[in-house]
Amino acid sequence: MKKSELTEKLAEETGLSTAKAAEVLNALIDIVTKAVTKNEDVQITGFATFSQGKRAARNGRNPATGEAIKIPAAKTVKVSVGKGFKDAVNKTARKR
Known part of the structure; x- marks a missing residue:
């Protein structure tokens, strides 16, 4: 599953728009990346x-x-x- 497909599934499961789901997914990735970097x-x-x-x-x-x-x-x-x-x-x- 690619990131775009994951975004679509996240939007389906949560009722968010695809744009908002992409924002949430990108924020999660960013948070994990910053924490592990530290x-x-x-x-x-x-x-x-x-x-x-x-x-x-x-x-x-x-x-x-x-x-x-x-x-x-x-x-x-x-x-x-x-x-x-x-x-x-x-x-x-x-x-x-």
Whole structure:
């Protein structure tokens, strides 16, 4: 599902206009992004937790040339799926 389709579904489910649903979705994305950027966890109970992680610097190889390269340390985003979401997916998977 693309963002535009998600916006349409959100509008359907809430009775909001598509423009207002897009505004709400964009605000949610912005809030989560800003919080994780500040190293704050965002927990949506039953759905997911978004947090910041770290990847250490390491050595690697350029796949095209085989040359050794240094890969710098980086911040990452971690998403842990909530129990309610996992359970819903597993119930759907069992019915198939």
